[in-house]
Amino acid sequence: MAQFTVDSDVVRTSPDQIATALADPGFGRYFVDHIARAVWNPDEGWHGRRLIGAGPIPMHPGLAALHYGQEIFEGLKAYRHPDGSVWLFRPELNARRFASSAERMAMPQLPVDDFLDSVHQVVSLNKDWVPAGQGEQSLYVRPFMFGSETLIGVRTAQEHTYMCLASPAGPYYADPLTLWVTPNFSRSMVGGTGMAKCGGNYASAMAAEVEAHAQGCGQVLWLDSATRTLVEEGGTMNFFVVTADDELLTPALTGTILAGITRDSLLQLASSHGLTPVERPLELTELLDGIRSGHITEALACGTAAVISPVVGLKSPDFELTIGDGTPGPRTLELRSHLTGIQFGTLPDAFGWLRPVA
Ligand SMILES: Cc1ncc(COP(=O)(O)O)c(C=O)c1O
Incomplete structure:
Protein backbone atom coordinates (compact mmCIF):
# COMPACT_ATOMS: atom_id res chain seq x y z
CA MET A 1 0.00 0.00 0.00
CA GLY A 170 -16.82 21.72 20.52
CA PRO A 171 -20.33 20.35 19.77
CA TYR A 172 -22.00 22.07 16.82
CA TYR A 173 -25.32 22.91 18.48
CA ALA A 174 -25.00 24.15 22.04
CA ASP A 175 -28.74 24.29 22.80
CA PRO A 176 -31.77 22.00 22.32
CA LEU A 177 -33.25 22.45 18.86
CA THR A 178 -36.58 23.46 17.40
CA LEU A 179 -36.74 22.19 13.79
CA TRP A 180 -38.35 24.01 10.87
CA VAL A 181 -40.45 21.92 8.47
CA THR A 182 -40.06 24.03 5.36
CA PRO A 183 -43.01 24.27 2.97
CA ASN A 184 -40.81 25.70 0.22
CA PHE A 185 -37.75 23.53 -0.36
CA SER A 186 -36.62 19.91 -0.76
CA ARG A 187 -33.23 18.42 -0.01
CA SER A 188 -33.30 15.15 -1.86
CA MET A 189 -35.19 13.16 -4.47
CA VAL A 190 -35.40 9.57 -5.62
CA GLY A 191 -32.42 9.01 -7.93
CA GLY A 192 -30.75 12.19 -6.63
CA THR A 193 -27.76 12.66 -4.32
CA GLY A 194 -29.41 12.59 -0.88
CA MET A 195 -27.47 9.51 0.23
CA ALA A 196 -24.13 11.03 -0.83
CA LYS A 197 -22.14 13.48 1.25
CA CYS A 198 -21.59 16.01 -1.51
CA GLY A 199 -21.24 19.77 -1.12
CA GLY A 200 -24.14 20.41 -3.48
CA ASN A 201 -26.63 18.91 -1.01
CA TYR A 202 -25.62 21.51 1.54
CA ALA A 203 -25.49 24.37 -0.98
CA SER A 204 -29.05 23.69 -2.10
CA ALA A 205 -30.20 23.49 1.54
CA MET A 206 -28.84 26.92 2.56
CA ALA A 207 -32.01 28.80 1.59
CA ALA A 208 -34.07 26.53 3.86
CA GLU A 209 -31.56 27.00 6.65
CA VAL A 210 -31.84 30.78 6.31
CA GLU A 211 -35.63 30.39 6.44
CA ALA A 212 -35.33 28.19 9.56
CA HIS A 213 -33.17 30.75 11.33
CA ALA A 214 -35.58 33.55 10.42
CA GLN A 215 -38.28 31.46 12.10
CA GLY A 216 -36.19 31.09 15.26
CA CYS A 217 -35.39 27.44 14.49
CA GLY A 218 -31.91 25.91 14.70
CA GLN A 219 -32.22 23.56 11.72
CA VAL A 220 -34.56 22.13 9.09
CA LEU A 221 -36.45 18.84 9.32
CA TRP A 222 -36.67 17.63 5.72
CA LEU A 223 -39.63 15.79 4.20
CA ASP A 224 -39.48 13.53 1.14
CA SER A 225 -39.69 15.61 -2.02
CA ALA A 226 -42.14 13.35 -3.92
CA THR A 227 -45.08 13.35 -1.50
CA ARG A 228 -43.99 15.71 1.30
CA THR A 229 -45.65 13.31 3.74
CA LEU A 230 -42.61 11.38 5.04
CA VAL A 231 -40.02 12.61 7.52
CA GLU A 232 -36.43 12.19 6.29
CA GLU A 233 -33.68 13.88 8.31
CA GLY A 234 -32.24 17.13 9.60
CA GLY A 235 -29.91 19.36 7.58
CA THR A 236 -26.76 17.92 9.17
CA MET A 237 -28.24 15.16 11.31
CA ASN A 238 -30.42 12.07 11.30
CA PHE A 239 -33.72 12.23 13.17
CA PHE A 240 -35.12 9.90 15.88
CA VAL A 241 -38.13 9.80 18.15
CA VAL A 242 -38.70 7.88 21.39
CA THR A 243 -42.21 6.49 21.89
CA ALA A 244 -44.21 5.76 25.04
CA ASP A 245 -43.89 2.03 24.29
CA ASP A 246 -40.10 2.29 24.29
CA GLU A 247 -39.27 2.34 20.61
CA LEU A 248 -36.30 4.30 19.28
CA LEU A 249 -37.66 5.03 15.83
CA THR A 250 -35.86 6.58 12.86
CA PRO A 251 -36.85 6.88 9.18
CA ALA A 252 -35.63 3.92 7.11
CA LEU A 253 -32.79 4.53 4.64
CA THR A 254 -34.51 4.68 1.29
CA GLY A 255 -31.72 6.21 -0.79
CA THR A 256 -32.70 9.81 -0.10
CA ILE A 257 -31.24 9.99 3.44
CA LEU A 258 -27.59 10.06 4.52
CA ALA A 259 -26.65 6.81 6.28
CA GLY A 260 -25.27 8.42 9.42
CA ILE A 261 -22.64 6.65 11.49
CA THR A 262 -24.07 8.15 14.69
CA ARG A 263 -27.52 6.89 13.56
CA ASP A 264 -26.16 3.37 13.16
CA SER A 265 -24.42 3.56 16.54
CA LEU A 266 -27.58 4.71 18.35
CA LEU A 267 -29.60 1.88 16.80
CA GLN A 268 -27.03 -0.52 18.28
CA LEU A 269 -27.01 1.17 21.71
CA ALA A 270 -30.83 1.27 21.96
CA SER A 271 -31.35 -2.14 23.57
CA SER A 272 -29.01 -1.38 26.48
CA HIS A 273 -31.40 1.46 27.34
CA GLY A 274 -34.52 -0.73 27.19
CA LEU A 275 -35.42 0.68 23.77
CA THR A 276 -36.36 -1.31 20.67
CA PRO A 277 -34.58 0.07 17.58
CA VAL A 278 -37.01 0.56 14.67
CA GLU A 279 -36.24 1.73 11.11
CA ARG A 280 -39.33 2.33 9.00
CA PRO A 281 -41.03 5.13 7.08
CA LEU A 282 -42.28 7.85 9.47
CA GLU A 283 -45.28 9.85 8.26
CA LEU A 284 -45.37 13.53 9.18
CA THR A 285 -48.98 13.08 10.36
CA GLU A 286 -47.90 10.20 12.61
CA LEU A 287 -45.15 12.41 14.05
CA LEU A 288 -47.49 15.35 14.70
CA ASP A 289 -50.30 13.17 16.11
CA GLY A 290 -47.81 11.30 18.29
CA ILE A 291 -46.42 14.53 19.74
CA ARG A 292 -49.95 15.88 20.39
CA SER A 293 -51.18 12.65 22.02
CA GLY A 294 -48.02 12.13 24.08
CA HIS A 295 -47.22 8.81 22.34
CA ILE A 296 -44.00 10.40 21.09
CA THR A 297 -42.22 11.44 24.25
CA GLU A 298 -38.86 12.64 22.90
CA ALA A 299 -37.10 13.55 19.69
CA LEU A 300 -33.44 13.91 18.92
CA ALA A 301 -31.14 14.66 16.02
CA CYS A 302 -27.70 13.11 15.74
CA GLY A 303 -24.49 13.38 13.76
CA THR A 304 -20.74 13.48 14.25
CA ALA A 305 -20.63 17.27 14.47
CA ALA A 306 -23.93 17.66 16.32
CA VAL A 307 -23.35 14.64 18.62
CA ILE A 308 -26.91 14.13 19.95
CA SER A 309 -29.06 17.25 20.04
CA PRO A 310 -32.36 17.09 21.88
CA VAL A 311 -35.22 18.27 19.64
CA VAL A 312 -37.79 20.07 21.77
CA GLY A 313 -40.08 21.58 19.15
CA LEU A 314 -41.30 21.52 15.55
CA LYS A 315 -42.52 24.49 13.57
CA SER A 316 -44.00 25.19 10.12
CA PRO A 317 -46.61 27.65 8.79
CA ASP A 318 -49.26 25.01 9.71
CA PHE A 319 -48.19 23.97 13.20
CA GLU A 320 -46.02 24.81 16.16
CA LEU A 321 -45.55 21.96 18.63
CA THR A 322 -43.60 21.41 21.81
CA ILE A 323 -42.25 17.89 22.25
CA GLY A 324 -42.76 16.41 25.74
CA ASP A 325 -42.38 19.21 28.27
CA GLY A 326 -40.06 21.19 26.00
CA THR A 327 -36.86 20.15 27.74
CA PRO A 328 -34.31 17.49 26.69
CA GLY A 329 -35.77 14.01 27.24
CA PRO A 330 -34.19 11.55 29.72
CA ARG A 331 -33.62 8.78 27.13
CA THR A 332 -31.98 11.32 24.81
CA LEU A 333 -29.61 12.39 27.57
CA GLU A 334 -28.87 8.76 28.53
CA LEU A 335 -28.04 7.85 24.93
CA ARG A 336 -25.88 10.93 24.61
CA SER A 337 -23.91 10.10 27.80
CA HIS A 338 -23.48 6.52 26.63
CA LEU A 339 -22.20 7.44 23.17
CA THR A 340 -19.90 10.22 24.36
CA GLY A 341 -18.72 7.99 27.25
CA ILE A 342 -17.54 5.42 24.69
CA GLN A 343 -15.99 8.07 22.46
CA PHE A 344 -14.15 9.82 25.29
CA GLY A 345 -13.05 6.55 26.92
CA THR A 346 -15.00 6.80 30.17
CA LEU A 347 -17.36 3.89 29.36
CA PRO A 348 -16.48 0.45 27.92
CA ASP A 349 -16.29 0.18 24.13
CA ALA A 350 -18.44 -2.96 24.05
CA PHE A 351 -18.89 -2.86 20.27
CA GLY A 352 -15.20 -2.37 19.43
CA TRP A 353 -15.81 0.95 17.69
CA LEU A 354 -12.63 2.81 18.69
CA ARG A 355 -9.34 2.79 16.76
CA PRO A 356 -6.14 4.00 18.46
CA VAL A 357 -4.06 6.73 16.82
CA ALA A 358 -0.33 6.04 17.09
C1 LIG B 1 -27.37 15.42 5.97
C2 LIG B 1 -26.74 14.69 7.10
N1 LIG B 1 -27.41 13.68 7.67
C3 LIG B 1 -26.88 12.97 8.70
C4 LIG B 1 -25.62 13.25 9.19
C5 LIG B 1 -25.06 12.41 10.30
O1 LIG B 1 -24.05 11.55 9.83
P1 LIG B 1 -22.89 11.05 10.77
O2 LIG B 1 -23.54 10.49 11.99
O3 LIG B 1 -22.18 10.00 10.00
O4 LIG B 1 -22.04 12.21 11.09
C6 LIG B 1 -24.89 14.29 8.62
C7 LIG B 1 -23.56 14.61 9.13
O5 LIG B 1 -22.59 14.28 8.55
C8 LIG B 1 -25.45 15.02 7.55
O6 LIG B 1 -24.77 16.03 7.00
Whole structure:
Protein backbone atom coordinates (compact mmCIF):
# COMPACT_ATOMS: atom_id res chain seq x y z
CA MET A 1 0.00 0.00 0.00
CA ALA A 2 1.38 3.44 -0.94
CA GLN A 3 1.57 5.60 2.17
CA PHE A 4 1.23 9.32 2.63
CA THR A 5 4.74 10.76 3.19
CA VAL A 6 5.42 13.74 5.43
CA ASP A 7 6.95 17.00 4.13
CA SER A 8 9.85 18.00 6.36
CA ASP A 9 9.36 21.76 6.17
CA VAL A 10 5.88 22.09 7.72
CA VAL A 11 5.81 24.98 10.21
CA ARG A 12 4.30 24.00 13.55
CA THR A 13 2.10 26.33 15.57
CA SER A 14 3.63 27.17 18.96
CA PRO A 15 2.28 25.39 22.08
CA ASP A 16 1.05 28.78 23.41
CA GLN A 17 -0.95 29.49 20.25
CA ILE A 18 -2.44 25.98 20.30
CA ALA A 19 -3.41 26.46 23.96
CA THR A 20 -5.17 29.74 23.06
CA ALA A 21 -7.08 28.02 20.24
CA LEU A 22 -8.07 25.07 22.42
CA ALA A 23 -9.32 27.37 25.20
CA ASP A 24 -12.25 28.32 22.95
CA PRO A 25 -12.09 26.35 19.68
CA GLY A 26 -15.61 27.09 18.41
CA PHE A 27 -16.27 24.96 15.33
CA GLY A 28 -14.07 25.08 12.22
CA ARG A 29 -12.32 28.27 13.34
CA TYR A 30 -8.72 27.00 13.71
CA PHE A 31 -6.87 24.57 11.46
CA VAL A 32 -4.04 22.16 12.23
CA ASP A 33 -0.54 22.38 10.75
CA HIS A 34 -0.26 19.14 8.72
CA ILE A 35 -2.91 18.27 6.14
CA ALA A 36 -3.06 15.42 3.61
CA ARG A 37 -3.18 15.70 -0.18
CA ALA A 38 -3.25 13.23 -3.08
CA VAL A 39 -4.12 13.66 -6.74
CA TRP A 40 -5.83 11.39 -9.25
CA ASN A 41 -5.76 11.38 -13.03
CA PRO A 42 -6.68 8.61 -15.48
CA ASP A 43 -3.04 7.88 -16.44
CA GLU A 44 -1.43 7.73 -13.02
CA GLY A 45 -4.40 6.89 -10.77
CA TRP A 46 -3.90 8.11 -7.20
CA HIS A 47 -0.40 9.57 -6.71
CA GLY A 48 1.45 12.35 -4.89
CA ARG A 49 0.25 11.23 -1.45
CA ARG A 50 1.78 13.80 0.91
CA LEU A 51 1.28 15.47 4.25
CA ILE A 52 1.84 19.15 3.61
CA GLY A 53 1.53 22.40 5.55
CA ALA A 54 -1.97 23.88 5.81
CA GLY A 55 -2.41 27.04 3.79
CA PRO A 56 -3.83 28.47 0.58
CA ILE A 57 -3.72 26.21 -2.47
CA PRO A 58 -3.06 27.65 -5.92
CA MET A 59 -5.98 27.16 -8.30
CA HIS A 60 -7.01 28.34 -11.73
CA PRO A 61 -10.37 30.16 -11.87
CA GLY A 62 -11.44 27.45 -14.31
CA LEU A 63 -11.20 24.76 -11.58
CA ALA A 64 -13.96 22.26 -12.39
CA ALA A 65 -15.37 21.99 -8.85
CA LEU A 66 -15.98 25.76 -8.74
CA HIS A 67 -18.27 25.54 -11.77
CA TYR A 68 -19.94 22.13 -11.70
CA GLY A 69 -19.71 21.21 -8.04
CA GLN A 70 -18.01 17.82 -8.17
CA GLU A 71 -17.11 17.78 -4.48
CA ILE A 72 -17.59 15.28 -1.66
CA PHE A 73 -16.52 15.24 1.97
CA GLU A 74 -16.58 13.37 5.25
CA GLY A 75 -16.59 14.35 8.90
CA LEU A 76 -15.22 12.32 11.81
CA LYS A 77 -13.65 13.10 15.15
CA ALA A 78 -10.56 12.18 17.17
CA TYR A 79 -11.17 11.97 20.92
CA ARG A 80 -8.64 12.30 23.75
CA HIS A 81 -9.13 9.84 26.60
CA PRO A 82 -8.37 10.55 30.26
CA ASP A 83 -4.97 8.75 29.95
CA GLY A 84 -3.96 11.13 27.13
CA SER A 85 -4.36 8.58 24.30
CA VAL A 86 -6.20 9.61 21.11
CA TRP A 87 -8.85 7.52 19.34
CA LEU A 88 -10.96 7.58 16.18
CA PHE A 89 -14.58 6.40 16.11
CA ARG A 90 -15.50 3.88 13.38
CA PRO A 91 -13.36 5.56 10.67
CA GLU A 92 -13.79 2.61 8.27
CA LEU A 93 -17.44 3.59 7.89
CA ASN A 94 -16.44 7.09 6.82
CA ALA A 95 -13.95 5.59 4.36
CA ARG A 96 -16.66 3.41 2.81
CA ARG A 97 -19.21 6.22 2.68
CA PHE A 98 -16.60 8.46 1.03
CA ALA A 99 -16.11 5.81 -1.65
CA SER A 100 -19.84 5.48 -2.26
CA SER A 101 -20.27 9.27 -2.40
CA ALA A 102 -17.48 9.33 -5.02
CA GLU A 103 -19.21 6.64 -7.05
CA ARG A 104 -22.50 8.59 -7.05
CA MET A 105 -20.72 11.76 -8.19
CA ALA A 106 -18.77 9.96 -10.98
CA MET A 107 -15.52 10.69 -9.17
CA PRO A 108 -12.61 8.25 -8.62
CA GLN A 109 -12.85 6.22 -5.43
CA LEU A 110 -10.07 6.75 -2.91
CA PRO A 111 -8.99 3.32 -1.62
CA VAL A 112 -10.17 2.72 1.97
CA ASP A 113 -6.54 2.18 3.09
CA ASP A 114 -5.51 5.57 1.71
CA PHE A 115 -8.42 7.26 3.46
CA LEU A 116 -7.55 5.58 6.77
CA ASP A 117 -3.80 6.19 6.46
CA SER A 118 -4.32 9.89 5.70
CA VAL A 119 -6.78 10.35 8.57
CA HIS A 120 -4.53 8.51 11.05
CA GLN A 121 -1.49 10.52 9.99
CA VAL A 122 -3.27 13.88 10.07
CA VAL A 123 -4.44 13.16 13.62
CA SER A 124 -1.14 11.68 14.72
CA LEU A 125 1.01 14.55 13.38
CA ASN A 126 -1.37 17.09 14.89
CA LYS A 127 -1.90 15.27 18.20
CA ASP A 128 -1.22 18.42 20.21
CA TRP A 129 -4.32 19.91 18.60
CA VAL A 130 -6.63 17.26 20.07
CA PRO A 131 -8.38 18.95 23.02
CA ALA A 132 -8.32 17.32 26.45
CA GLY A 133 -11.95 16.27 26.07
CA GLN A 134 -13.72 18.50 28.55
CA GLY A 135 -16.97 20.05 27.25
CA GLU A 136 -17.13 17.31 24.59
CA GLN A 137 -14.29 18.94 22.67
CA SER A 138 -12.49 16.88 20.06
CA LEU A 139 -10.52 17.21 16.82
CA TYR A 140 -12.92 17.33 13.88
CA VAL A 141 -11.35 15.69 10.80
CA ARG A 142 -12.52 16.73 7.34
CA PRO A 143 -11.47 14.54 4.39
CA PHE A 144 -12.71 15.94 1.06
CA MET A 145 -12.24 15.57 -2.69
CA PHE A 146 -12.93 17.88 -5.59
CA GLY A 147 -12.65 17.98 -9.37
CA SER A 148 -9.39 19.89 -9.79
CA GLU A 149 -9.01 19.87 -13.58
CA THR A 150 -9.07 23.32 -15.18
CA LEU A 151 -12.17 22.81 -17.24
CA ILE A 152 -15.06 24.78 -18.64
CA GLY A 153 -17.28 22.04 -20.03
CA VAL A 154 -19.78 19.71 -18.43
CA ARG A 155 -18.13 16.32 -18.00
CA THR A 156 -16.49 14.53 -15.12
CA ALA A 157 -13.13 16.13 -14.30
CA GLN A 158 -10.02 14.26 -15.42
CA GLU A 159 -8.12 15.38 -12.34
CA HIS A 160 -9.38 15.10 -8.76
CA THR A 161 -7.66 16.23 -5.58
CA TYR A 162 -8.15 14.59 -2.19
CA MET A 163 -7.31 16.53 0.96
CA CYS A 164 -7.79 16.04 4.67
CA LEU A 165 -7.94 18.94 7.13
CA ALA A 166 -8.62 18.95 10.85
CA SER A 167 -9.91 21.53 13.27
CA PRO A 168 -10.42 21.47 17.06
CA ALA A 169 -14.10 21.74 17.90
CA GLY A 170 -16.82 21.72 20.52
CA PRO A 171 -20.33 20.35 19.77
CA TYR A 172 -22.00 22.07 16.82
CA TYR A 173 -25.32 22.91 18.48
CA ALA A 174 -25.00 24.15 22.04
CA ASP A 175 -28.74 24.29 22.80
CA PRO A 176 -31.77 22.00 22.32
CA LEU A 177 -33.25 22.45 18.86
CA THR A 178 -36.58 23.46 17.40
CA LEU A 179 -36.74 22.19 13.79
CA TRP A 180 -38.35 24.01 10.87
CA VAL A 181 -40.45 21.92 8.47
CA THR A 182 -40.06 24.03 5.36
CA PRO A 183 -43.01 24.27 2.97
CA ASN A 184 -40.81 25.70 0.22
CA PHE A 185 -37.75 23.53 -0.36
CA SER A 186 -36.62 19.91 -0.76
CA ARG A 187 -33.23 18.42 -0.01
CA SER A 188 -33.30 15.15 -1.86
CA MET A 189 -35.19 13.16 -4.47
CA VAL A 190 -35.40 9.57 -5.62
CA GLY A 191 -32.42 9.01 -7.93
CA GLY A 192 -30.75 12.19 -6.63
CA THR A 193 -27.76 12.66 -4.32
CA GLY A 194 -29.41 12.59 -0.88
CA MET A 195 -27.47 9.51 0.23
CA ALA A 196 -24.13 11.03 -0.83
CA LYS A 197 -22.14 13.48 1.25
CA CYS A 198 -21.59 16.01 -1.51
CA GLY A 199 -21.24 19.77 -1.12
CA GLY A 200 -24.14 20.41 -3.48
CA ASN A 201 -26.63 18.91 -1.01
CA TYR A 202 -25.62 21.51 1.54
CA ALA A 203 -25.49 24.37 -0.98
CA SER A 204 -29.05 23.69 -2.10
CA ALA A 205 -30.20 23.49 1.54
CA MET A 206 -28.84 26.92 2.56
CA ALA A 207 -32.01 28.80 1.59
CA ALA A 208 -34.07 26.53 3.86
CA GLU A 209 -31.56 27.00 6.65
CA VAL A 210 -31.84 30.78 6.31
CA GLU A 211 -35.63 30.39 6.44
CA ALA A 212 -35.33 28.19 9.56
CA HIS A 213 -33.17 30.75 11.33
CA ALA A 214 -35.58 33.55 10.42
CA GLN A 215 -38.28 31.46 12.10
CA GLY A 216 -36.19 31.09 15.26
CA CYS A 217 -35.39 27.44 14.49
CA GLY A 218 -31.91 25.91 14.70
CA GLN A 219 -32.22 23.56 11.72
CA VAL A 220 -34.56 22.13 9.09
CA LEU A 221 -36.45 18.84 9.32
CA TRP A 222 -36.67 17.63 5.72
CA LEU A 223 -39.63 15.79 4.20
CA ASP A 224 -39.48 13.53 1.14
CA SER A 225 -39.69 15.61 -2.02
CA ALA A 226 -42.14 13.35 -3.92
CA THR A 227 -45.08 13.35 -1.50
CA ARG A 228 -43.99 15.71 1.30
CA THR A 229 -45.65 13.31 3.74
CA LEU A 230 -42.61 11.38 5.04
CA VAL A 231 -40.02 12.61 7.52
CA GLU A 232 -36.43 12.19 6.29
CA GLU A 233 -33.68 13.88 8.31
CA GLY A 234 -32.24 17.13 9.60
CA GLY A 235 -29.91 19.36 7.58
CA THR A 236 -26.76 17.92 9.17
CA MET A 237 -28.24 15.16 11.31
CA ASN A 238 -30.42 12.07 11.30
CA PHE A 239 -33.72 12.23 13.17
CA PHE A 240 -35.12 9.90 15.88
CA VAL A 241 -38.13 9.80 18.15
CA VAL A 242 -38.70 7.88 21.39
CA THR A 243 -42.21 6.49 21.89
CA ALA A 244 -44.21 5.76 25.04
CA ASP A 245 -43.89 2.03 24.29
CA ASP A 246 -40.10 2.29 24.29
CA GLU A 247 -39.27 2.34 20.61
CA LEU A 248 -36.30 4.30 19.28
CA LEU A 249 -37.66 5.03 15.83
CA THR A 250 -35.86 6.58 12.86
CA PRO A 251 -36.85 6.88 9.18
CA ALA A 252 -35.63 3.92 7.11
CA LEU A 253 -32.79 4.53 4.64
CA THR A 254 -34.51 4.68 1.29
CA GLY A 255 -31.72 6.21 -0.79
CA THR A 256 -32.70 9.81 -0.10
CA ILE A 257 -31.24 9.99 3.44
CA LEU A 258 -27.59 10.06 4.52
CA ALA A 259 -26.65 6.81 6.28
CA GLY A 260 -25.27 8.42 9.42
CA ILE A 261 -22.64 6.65 11.49
CA THR A 262 -24.07 8.15 14.69
CA ARG A 263 -27.52 6.89 13.56
CA ASP A 264 -26.16 3.37 13.16
CA SER A 265 -24.42 3.56 16.54
CA LEU A 266 -27.58 4.71 18.35
CA LEU A 267 -29.60 1.88 16.80
CA GLN A 268 -27.03 -0.52 18.28
CA LEU A 269 -27.01 1.17 21.71
CA ALA A 270 -30.83 1.27 21.96
CA SER A 271 -31.35 -2.14 23.57
CA SER A 272 -29.01 -1.38 26.48
CA HIS A 273 -31.40 1.46 27.34
CA GLY A 274 -34.52 -0.73 27.19
CA LEU A 275 -35.42 0.68 23.77
CA THR A 276 -36.36 -1.31 20.67
CA PRO A 277 -34.58 0.07 17.58
CA VAL A 278 -37.01 0.56 14.67
CA GLU A 279 -36.24 1.73 11.11
CA ARG A 280 -39.33 2.33 9.00
CA PRO A 281 -41.03 5.13 7.08
CA LEU A 282 -42.28 7.85 9.47
CA GLU A 283 -45.28 9.85 8.26
CA LEU A 284 -45.37 13.53 9.18
CA THR A 285 -48.98 13.08 10.36
CA GLU A 286 -47.90 10.20 12.61
CA LEU A 287 -45.15 12.41 14.05
CA LEU A 288 -47.49 15.35 14.70
CA ASP A 289 -50.30 13.17 16.11
CA GLY A 290 -47.81 11.30 18.29
CA ILE A 291 -46.42 14.53 19.74
CA ARG A 292 -49.95 15.88 20.39
CA SER A 293 -51.18 12.65 22.02
CA GLY A 294 -48.02 12.13 24.08
CA HIS A 295 -47.22 8.81 22.34
CA ILE A 296 -44.00 10.40 21.09
CA THR A 297 -42.22 11.44 24.25
CA GLU A 298 -38.86 12.64 22.90
CA ALA A 299 -37.10 13.55 19.69
CA LEU A 300 -33.44 13.91 18.92
CA ALA A 301 -31.14 14.66 16.02
CA CYS A 302 -27.70 13.11 15.74
CA GLY A 303 -24.49 13.38 13.76
CA THR A 304 -20.74 13.48 14.25
CA ALA A 305 -20.63 17.27 14.47
CA ALA A 306 -23.93 17.66 16.32
CA VAL A 307 -23.35 14.64 18.62
CA ILE A 308 -26.91 14.13 19.95
CA SER A 309 -29.06 17.25 20.04
CA PRO A 310 -32.36 17.09 21.88
CA VAL A 311 -35.22 18.27 19.64
CA VAL A 312 -37.79 20.07 21.77
CA GLY A 313 -40.08 21.58 19.15
CA LEU A 314 -41.30 21.52 15.55
CA LYS A 315 -42.52 24.49 13.57
CA SER A 316 -44.00 25.19 10.12
CA PRO A 317 -46.61 27.65 8.79
CA ASP A 318 -49.26 25.01 9.71
CA PHE A 319 -48.19 23.97 13.20
CA GLU A 320 -46.02 24.81 16.16
CA LEU A 321 -45.55 21.96 18.63
CA THR A 322 -43.60 21.41 21.81
CA ILE A 323 -42.25 17.89 22.25
CA GLY A 324 -42.76 16.41 25.74
CA ASP A 325 -42.38 19.21 28.27
CA GLY A 326 -40.06 21.19 26.00
CA THR A 327 -36.86 20.15 27.74
CA PRO A 328 -34.31 17.49 26.69
CA GLY A 329 -35.77 14.01 27.24
CA PRO A 330 -34.19 11.55 29.72
CA ARG A 331 -33.62 8.78 27.13
CA THR A 332 -31.98 11.32 24.81
CA LEU A 333 -29.61 12.39 27.57
CA GLU A 334 -28.87 8.76 28.53
CA LEU A 335 -28.04 7.85 24.93
CA ARG A 336 -25.88 10.93 24.61
CA SER A 337 -23.91 10.10 27.80
CA HIS A 338 -23.48 6.52 26.63
CA LEU A 339 -22.20 7.44 23.17
CA THR A 340 -19.90 10.22 24.36
CA GLY A 341 -18.72 7.99 27.25
CA ILE A 342 -17.54 5.42 24.69
CA GLN A 343 -15.99 8.07 22.46
CA PHE A 344 -14.15 9.82 25.29
CA GLY A 345 -13.05 6.55 26.92
CA THR A 346 -15.00 6.80 30.17
CA LEU A 347 -17.36 3.89 29.36
CA PRO A 348 -16.48 0.45 27.92
CA ASP A 349 -16.29 0.18 24.13
CA ALA A 350 -18.44 -2.96 24.05
CA PHE A 351 -18.89 -2.86 20.27
CA GLY A 352 -15.20 -2.37 19.43
CA TRP A 353 -15.81 0.95 17.69
CA LEU A 354 -12.63 2.81 18.69
CA ARG A 355 -9.34 2.79 16.76
CA PRO A 356 -6.14 4.00 18.46
CA VAL A 357 -4.06 6.73 16.82
CA ALA A 358 -0.33 6.04 17.09
C1 LIG B 1 -27.37 15.42 5.97
C2 LIG B 1 -26.74 14.69 7.10
N1 LIG B 1 -27.41 13.68 7.67
C3 LIG B 1 -26.88 12.97 8.70
C4 LIG B 1 -25.62 13.25 9.19
C5 LIG B 1 -25.06 12.41 10.30
O1 LIG B 1 -24.05 11.55 9.83
P1 LIG B 1 -22.89 11.05 10.77
O2 LIG B 1 -23.54 10.49 11.99
O3 LIG B 1 -22.18 10.00 10.00
O4 LIG B 1 -22.04 12.21 11.09
C6 LIG B 1 -24.89 14.29 8.62
C7 LIG B 1 -23.56 14.61 9.13
O5 LIG B 1 -22.59 14.28 8.55
C8 LIG B 1 -25.45 15.02 7.55
O6 LIG B 1 -24.77 16.03 7.00
